[in-house]
Amino acid sequence: MRFRSSPSQERVAENSSFxxxxxxxxxxxxxxxxxxxxxxxxxxxxxxxxxxxxxxxARQHDYNYHRPHSGLGNIPPVEFVAKKG
Structure with a gap:
């Protein structure tokens, strides 16, 4: 038995940027x-x-307000957003 994909699935598969x-x-x-x-x-x-x-x-608060993130220049997300203004 062969399964058919829908036209939308085929369009997504064709779109490499997606x-x-x-x-x-x-x-x-x-x-x-x-x-x-x-x-x-x-x-x-x-x-x-x-x-x-x-x-x-509590962990989420610590992660967002106190913990430095290397992807943000070793500062917490809240500081990063404040600097971006």
């Missing part, structure tokens, strides 16, 4: 997910869902 654009930044996301998993989820036993949510929010 393929490049759809994967840009994927390495950054994978790096973030790996660190998030390794630094918080694998290291922490959450007693409840509410506690997990609270710790994830």
């Amino acid at each position: 393929k490049r654009a759809s994967f840009q930044g994927a390495e950054h996301i994978e790096s973030f997910n790996r660190r998030f998993r390794d630094e918080l989820l694998k290291e922490t036993l959450f007693p409840s869902l509410a506690d997990a949510r609270q710790q994830i929010r």
Whole structure:
């Protein structure tokens, strides 16, 4: 049995710039997910869902406001946005 692709799938497959654009930044996301998993989820036993949510929010705040990012010149995202104005 042969499966047919839809016309829109064929157009996407033909458009190489779409393929490049759809994967840009994927390495950054994978790096973030790996660190998030390794630094918080694998290291922490959450007693409840509410506690997990609270710790994830605290980690997100630290990541955005305090942690330097090498891709942003070793400054936190909030500082980077403030400098860009």
